[in-house]
Amino acid sequence: MSDDQGSPRVNSARLKNYLGAGHPVRVTGKVLNFSDDETHLLMEAPDGGKIKVLLPPPPQTHGVTDTFVEIVGTVVDASTIKHMVCINMGSDLDLNLVNQAIELSFDSKFRGRLF
Amino acid sequence: MTSDLSLSLISLSLTEGICQRLNSGDKDDESLWNSKPTLQFLSIKKVVASNNAGAPGNSNSVIDRYRIIISDGLHFLQAMLATQLNFLVEEDRVGKNTVAVIENMSCQHIMDKRLVILLGLKVLQRDVPKIGNPSPLNIPPPQPASAPGPAAPVSSSAAAAPQLESRPAMNRANPIYPIVALTPYQNNWRIKVRVVQKSDIRHYSNQRGEGRLFSVTLMDDSGEIKGTAWNTMVDELFERLQENRVYFVSKARVNLAKKKFSTVSNDYELSLDRGTEIEECHDVDVPVIRYNFVDLQGLQGLEKDAVCDVLVVVKDVGDLAEIMTRNNKMTQKRDLTVVDNTKFSSRLTLWGKQAEQFNSSSDSVIAFKGVRVSEYNGLSLSLLSSGSMAVDPDIPEAHALKGWFIDGGAKTSFQSHTQAGLSSGAGGPINRNEMRTILDVKEAQLGMSDKPDFFSMRATIMHIKTDNIMYPACPTPQCNKKVMETHDGWRCEKCDRSHEKPEYRYIISMAVGDYTSQIWLSGFNDIGNTLFGMTGNELRRLQEENEAKANYIMLNATCQPYNFTCRASQHSFNEQNRVRYGIQKMLPLDYRIEAQALADLLRSPWAQ
Numbered sequence: 001m002s003d004d005q006g007s008p009r010v011n012s013a014r015l016k017n018y019l020g021a022g023h024p025v026r027v028t029g030k031v032l033n034f035s036d037d038e039t040h041l042l043m044e045a046p047d048g049g050k051i052k053v054l055l056p057p058p059p060q061t062h063g064v065t066d067t068f069v070e071i072v073g074t075v076v077d078a079s080t081i082k083h084m085v086c087i088n089m090g091s092d093l094d095l096n097l098v099n100q101a102i103e104l105s106f107d108s109k110f111r112g113r114l115f
Numbered sequence: 116m117t118s119d120l121s122l123s124l125i126s127l128s129l130t131e132g133i134c135q136r137l138n139s140g141d142k143d144d145e146s147l148w149n150s151k152p153t154l155q156f157l158s159i160k161k162v163v164a165s166n167n168a169g170a171p172g173n174s175n176s177v178i179d180r181y182r183i184i185i186s187d188g189l190h191f192l193q194a195m196l197a198t199q200l201n202f203l204v205e206e207d208r209v210g211k212n213t214v215a216v217i218e219n220m221s222c223q224h225i226m227d228k229r230l231v232i233l234l235g236l237k238v239l240q241r242d243v244p245k246i247g248n249p250s251p252l253n254i255p256p257p258q259p260a261s262a263p264g265p266a267a268p269v270s271s272s273a274a275a276a277p278q279l280e281s282r283p284a285m286n287r288a289n290p291i292y293p294i295v296a297l298t299p300y301q302n303n304w305r306i307k308v309r310v311v312q313k314s315d316i317r318h319y320s321n322q323r324g325e326g327r328l329f330s331v332t333l334m335d336d337s338g339e340i341k342g343t344a345w346n347t348m349v350d351e352l353f354e355r356l357q358e359n360r361v362y363f364v365s366k367a368r369v370n371l372a373k374k375k376f377s378t379v380s381n382d383y384e385l386s387l388d389r390g391t392e393i394e395e396c397h398d399v400d401v402p403v404i405r406y407n408f409v410d411l412q413g414l415q416g417l418e419k420d421a422v423c424d425v426l427v428v429v430k431d432v433g434d435l436a437e438i439m440t441r442n443n444k445m446t447q448k449r450d451l452t453v454v455d456n457t458k459f460s461s462r463l464t465l466w467g468k469q470a471e472q473f474n475s476s477s478d479s480v481i482a483f484k485g486v487r488v489s490e491y492n493g494l495s496l497s498l499l500s501s502g503s504m505a506v507d508p509d510i511p512e513a514h515a516l517k518g519w520f521i522d523g524g525a526k527t528s529f530q531s532h533t534q535a536g537l538s539s540g541a542g543g544p545i546n547r548n549e550m551r552t553i554l555d556v557k558e559a560q561l562g563m564s565d566k567p568d569f570f571s572m573r574a575t576i577m578h579i580k581t582d583n584i585m586y587p588a589c590p591t592p593q594c595n596k597k598v599m600e601t602h603d604g605w606r607c608e609k610c611d612r613s614h615e616k617p618e619y620r621y622i623i624s625m626a627v628g629d630y631t632s633q634i635w636l637s638g639f640n641d642i643g644n645t646l647f648g649m650t651g652n653e654l655r656r657l658q659e660e661n662e663a664k665a666n667y668i669m670l671n672a673t674c675q676p677y678n679f680t681c682r683a684s685q686h687s688f689n690e691q692n693r694v695r696y697g698i699q700k701m702l703p704l705d706y707r708i709e710a711q712a713l714a715d716l717l718r719s720p721w722a723q
Contacts, residue, residue, distance in 0.1 A: 094707045100714040110717065 007072050011102050012049025016078040024084055027051055028070040028098050038062075043071070046099035052080045062086055068093040127214050127239060129153050129246055134190040137222070137231050138252045148220060153239065155214045155246050157184040157191055159204055183233065185217075188247030194231040195223075203236075213241045221290065293337035297369050297383055305365040307396055308333035308340075311484070312503045313358050315468065316349055331356055332379055332501060333364065341377045341501075342367060342385035352387055358503075360395060367391040378422050378485060378501050406482055408512065411459035414496070417488045424484045425496065426512050427453035428520045429477050430460065435470055439593060439610075447471050453481075453496075456519040462495040469498055475506050480517045482508045554631035562683025562694040569699070570683065574627035575676040576646075581669055585643070585651045587617030595620060595640075619651030623698075627679070636681060638698035645701055646672040678702045 007024040010017075018025050029043040029051065040054050041064065053071050055062045066088040073081040104110055130152030140147050162180045181196040181204050196204065203209045219235030292304040312332040319326055329352075330343040342364070344352045356362065367385040377384060387393070406424040409417065417423060433450035449470035454460040463483065465473055475481060485502025489495055498504065507513065550571050551559075561568040588595045589607035591614075598605040604613035621643025626635050640651065647654055647668055658665040680700045685692055716722060 094711075097707060097710050097714065101710070104714065104717055107717075109722070 009070075009102055009105065011047040011099055012045035012051055012079065013047055014102075014106070015051065015075055015081070018075045019077065021075065024072050024074045025081065026070050026072045027081060028068070028089065028093070028095075030068055030093075030095065031064060031066075043069070044095070046095045046102060050079065054080060054082045056083060064088070067091045068095075127153065127243060127246070129155055129186065129188040129214070131188050131247075134185065134187045134192040134249070134252055138190075138192055138229060148222065151216050151218050152187065153214060153216050154185040154187055155212060155243065156209060157186050157245065157249070158211055159183050159196075159209065161204075185231070185233075186245075186247070186249040189249055190252045191249040192231060192252050194220075194233055197232055197234045200233065200236065203238075208241075209236075209238055210241060212243055212245060214239045214243045214246070223290065291363075294333070294335050294340050294381070295337040297340065297385075299369040299371070299383065302366065302369070305363055306333070306335060307361065307363055308335045309361045310356050310358050311339070312501060313356060314500065316353060329353055330377075330501075332503075333385075338381060339379050340381045340383060340385060341372065341379040342387050344387040348387055348389070348391075352393070355393065355395075361397075363392075363394045363396050365392050378487075378499055406484055406510070406512075408482075410457045411453070411455045411461050412457035414459070414461065414488055419488060421488045422499065423486055423488065424482065425453070425455070425463075425486055426480070426482045426516055427455045427461075427463070428480050428516060429475060430454050432473070432475075432477050439591075449473055456516060464495065464497045466498065467500065469500075469504070478520070479506055480508075480513050480520070481506050482510070482513060552631040553627075553629050553634050556683070556696075557632060557634065560694075562685055562696070565685070567682050567684035569680065571678065571680045572629065573676060573678050573704070574629045576673045577626045577628045577633060579623065579625040579646070579669060579673060581666075584623065584669075585619045585621050585655065588620040590614055590616070590618040619655045621651050634696055636679070636696045636698050638701065642698050642701050645677075645703070676704055678704060 007026045008018075010025045010027060012027075015025070015027075027043070027045055029045045032042040032044055032050070034041045038055060039057070040052050041062075043051050043053055045051050053073065054076065062083055063086040068089040068091065070087040070089055071081065071083055072085045072087075073083045076082050130150070133150070133152040133154070136147055160182050162182050178198055179201060180198060181201060183194045183196055184191050185194045186192070209215065215236040215238045217233055217236050219233075221232050221234060223230040223232055290305070291307050294306055294308065297304060297306070310331050311334045314330045316327055316329045319328065326346050327349045328343055328345050329349055330341055333340050333342055364385070364387075367387050368391075369383050370386055372379070372382055372384040385391075406426065408426045409423040411425065411427065414423075429451050431452035433452075435447055435449050437445050437447055439445055446467055447470040449465045451463045451465065451473075452460055453463045463486065482505045483496075483498055483502060484504070485499045486496045487499055489497055507517075550573060553572060553574060556570060556572065561570055587598050587600070587605060589598050589605075589610055591607065591610050594607060594610055596607050596609045598607045598614065598617045600606075601613065604615050605617040606613045620640040621638075623638040623642045623646065624635060625638075626633055628634075643654075644650060649657075649668075654665060654668070657668070678701070679698055682697045682699055683694055684697070686695050687693070
């Protein structure tokens with residue numbers, strides 16, 4: 001989960017920090033709805049903000065089946081990411097807890113040691 | 116006693132004015148009652164006082180008492196000689212006109228008259244001519260002998276006599292003591308108490324033979340004390356002492372309390388034996404039962420086995436059930452669900468007679484005294500046999516509780532300690548703040564002392580011993596004793612019967628570890644059920660049918676983390692003392708809660 005190799009887990013507020021970063025980020029959240037033509041979906045980030053996820057056109061599949069998912073993708077703008085990979089996380093997830101984990105991971109006290 | 120010769124040379128002077136002071140001075144003035152006045156006895160008359168309390172078998176049924184007219188030269192006054200000094204008169208050591216120093220005296224209050232009691236005296240000289248010309252004090256106008264008791268033959272003019280005779284049992288030498296003041300070192304006491312609880316007659320047998328006993332809990336404003344009557348006294352006192360009545364008790368033996376048999380909070384207890392005097396009291400001002408209420412929410416703060424009182428509303432009354440106790444006796448029990456205005460509910464169990472006789476409806480306010488906190492299936496309460504219950508008691512707290520209940524309290528949803536105990540780690544038995552690591556447990560030598568220690572921890576199961584994982588047990592509920600296979604079934608020694616099929620119960624011995632160390636824990640049926648997700652019977656059947664699958668299930672149970680509450684205690688195996696760790700509760704982790712706890716921990720001052 002370190003910056004230079006993997007994709008850090010962020011919430012909606014931190015999205016803008018990674019604009020043009022070159023590496024993707026991951027957002028864990030709850031799928032709110034799909035667009036009619038399935039070009040994008042709307043999800044709720046752990047801090048409550050709404051993020052638009054641009055989905056790949058067919059024949060690629062987005063793989064979103066569960067209510068809670070983690071989307072790995074590149075940042076398009078402060079509230080949009082482009083889907084690369086999706087991890088399904090079931091139907092019960094405490095987003096508040098996830099948010100706490102995200103915030104803690106950015107806390108300078110813990111950054112190098114725990115995360 | 117100094118010889119008369121030397122005394123005749125001493126001029127005797129009486130303590131003038133003392134009679135007036137004794138009669139009308141401050142009755143609590145210690146200096147007055149501890150002064151040792153010199154007085155002359157103008158006359159001594161015997162008074163036959165029979166104990167009219169109707170106590171059959173009370174050996175002191177007829178006591179002579181001596182009424183003495185004491186004079187200080189200025190006035191004379193009625194006094195009574197304490198019975199322990201009767202011998203002075205009988206042996207002719209004091210008589211008419213004797214002058215003596217009163218070394219010890221006290222004062223008895225009858226209605227609102229005072230009576231001086233002479234408890235100790237030293238004769239200065241017998242037969243001294245009358246000193247001074249004392250005039251009478253404290254001679255109340257002649258009263259008709261309205262006494263319920265037998266009129267004693269009184270010949271002197273003191274009309275206080277019928278008053279005294281009517282309450283001869285009151286002529287104890289002593290004022291009323293508070294219960295807290297009772298000690299074995301002093302037996303001139305009298306207490307005025309209410310019987311708040313009376314036990315059944317119980318039979319016992321020990322090395323010295325058999326016997327019977329019953330006990331009562333006595334209470335006054337200062338405290339409570341237990342009184343026990345044995346063997347023959349059981350017959351005499353069992354009917355006389357009724358619950359909720361008030362009695363004067365004196366001359367019982369004060370012994371050190373046997374705490375094992377009693378939960379009454381007093382270091383001493385009374386033995387009601389042949390010499391004990393008990394008289395019913397009809398006064399209006401009588402000690403009322405005192406409660407020390409804990410509310411249901413506060414139960415969490417109490418230790419297991421603590422005794423307390425609760426004031427609650429009964430929400431649900433269970434049925435009477437018969438169960439078998441450890442000693443193979445059948446007992447009745449009844450479970451109540453009780454709630455109070457802290458929005459908590461709890462189970463309260465009644466036993467024996469109290470269970471049988473319970474007939475209050477639900478929604479009644481009841482005060483329970485003498486309730487023990489136990490951890491059977493979560494926090495619950497059990498009414499002790501020495502406890503008592505009062506329905507709708509007339510105390511302000513009860514009225515307040517009833518008001519709350521009628522006002523809508525009945526409809527609130529209640530939190531139950533029971534649930535807290537069963538959920539995974541949300542409070543209850545898992546004390547998160549006191550979670551220990553295994554190394555910590557070993558190093559702290561928990562369980563090495565005489566008392567068992569309890570602790571909580573989180574660990575992962577490393578290995579489960581698979582040989583001897585279960586035993587055939589008696590299927591009778593609560594029995595669980597190992598049964599032996601005989602020609603006609605499986606025989607249980609405790610229940611003294613055979614069963615067609617046994618119930619297989621788990622005995623689990625497993626190694627668990629955390630990041631610090633590893634230890635062996637032992638657990639029973641519940642633990643096995645949680646580990647494997649199936650009962651002993653089911654696993655055994657699986658073992659017989661499909662051994663591979665059974666092994667797989669058992670293997671799969673390892674590597675799972677759980678929260679444990681454990682009990683560490685010492686056992687000796689062939690002269691070797693070992694600490695064994697038993698599992699009390701094993702709860703799977705709710706990651707949500709655990710993670711939240713971790714997050715909180717990171718934010719706490721500890722992590723800064």
